[in-house]
Amino acid sequence: MEFLIISGLSGAGKSRAADMLEDLDYYCVDNMPIALIPKFAQLCMAASERYERVALVTDIRERASFEELFKVLDGLWDLGCDYRILFMEADPANIVKRYKETRRRHPLAVPGISVEEAINNEIKLLAPVRERADYIINTSNFTLGMLQSELYRLFVGEDTKRKIVVNVMSFGYKYGIPLESDLVFDVRFLPNPFYVSELREMNGLDAPVSEFVFRSEETKEFVSQLQKMVRFLLPLFVEEGKLSLTISIGCTGGRHRSVAIAKAMTDYIESIGYAAQNINRDIQK
Template sequence: MTAPTGSGAETAAGGPAASPGDGVAGPQSGVPAGLDPASTETPPVEVVVVTGLSGAGKNSAGRVMEDLGWYVVDNLPPALLLPMVELGARGDVRRFAAVVDVRSRAFSSDLQEAIRVLRGAGHRPRVVYVHARDEVLVRRYESNRREHPLQGSGRLIDGITAERELLTGIAGEADLWVDTSDTNVHQLRATLENAFAREGRTPPLTATVLSFGFKYGLPLDADLVVDARFLPNPHWLPELRPHTGQDPDVRDYVLGQEDAGPFLDRYTDVLRLLVPGYRREGKRYLTLAVGCTGGKHRSVAIAEEFARRLRAEGIDAVARHRDLGRE
């Protein structure tokens, strides 16, 4: 079986589009060897649905999932999700990912219903929503000289706006948001590896602590935002200015401030309060964003420390630095 391919602008950070031969991908190919057409047994399958805005990087995300050992189908209509999952479940597919694109005006409700049906059948679907800012999407489409699938006879921005509205429902139900506005393909890979490269084991909660600079805008995929600008700025010390919050001298300066310790202690207590609630509600991914002016000194040091403290609490946490190197 070969699924139809996606739109040409569908890359993260302006990367190349999927080739026409990329319809079905994964470590297995064809019909699973163990398939018994007469069998009605369908053991639970881990299912990841990758969806989101055209041009934001869904196909790139799908290729990462393939590299991580998932059986990936590109551009699968929502109505075929359950049949494909059950087909794989009757063979040897236990980790199935589908890249789902806009197909009709009923796309969002169709996909939401398909996910509910999967859950009702005993499978474990998760939704990854890939998005980017409007100006980034416009730039990517213009560089690829392609039309947006919902553009029609209107402007490119009209198609992007229409798609955002169409995806409102599924975006609100997504388990993981991935903002590729300021992300290259290597950072996209790191994000998905942190969430899914676990040999089939799904941890109760995975945390990403993301440093950023307020002057470059708030991260759209943050669940919690912390402002580190109350601490003295190492930028104004000539001996520290060239360094970053990952360097020991800057880290020691930031964490050695009188208010830094109490702030970290109290916010760690807040996280201890929130995490059990997130787990009870089935939340599997948490993004804690830590900001300073430029995302180079204070936010980086604080983000690294928060990640260390979360790991000490038994949470799988990683620090990422969105704006490091932009100055």
């Protein structure tokens, strides 16, 4: 079992990191009291098949907490828990800017102390934890995508393009555009198999329908251009930290043209190394 403890400066992105780790199949708990960590670790170890990766966020606001934390950490070794510490930090100027943007109060801010002073006090306070950290991430100039990539590098070590799942969904405009759509393409300009009597009761997954749709030069050109666009966009979405993308392709009823195009795009996306799944929302309607 992987057991990760996330600590660090307020405003440096601890909770955001936990959210991203959750997308990487970690079981995450925010604001875990130090005293509960040993019991929590024991429960996770007892059900290690269910909790293969665990991450928890813990804050230390008082100097007296260090002795308790380090005692707990030493106890984790005695339990046979192989833990790691991720320490999140950022330059004081960046943290000040984040607090001004969110208008939240720094947890160490008290009357008569500025945000800058509170941050500097926290840096000194957390220095012992930083010294024991296995990983340190400075998020000063990080975008969300950069933080996502760094977490991938540290805790996954796989090609990031494998971690975005592309849902290619066909739909019928008469039933509405899927709410989960990120990109929507209208293929109602393509030749419609509905008006060919022997094709009407089939759908876009049937070879005769697909062949009819792709016989058109407009279809071939459209799909070629769409493939180029998707190939260009996917690395940018990955860099941004997006883990799921829904490409919706619509025709009138969602049974013929959109289904055939969605299937072709799903096959193409898989062929260039991304995980893709084909969803035909209205094919049975």
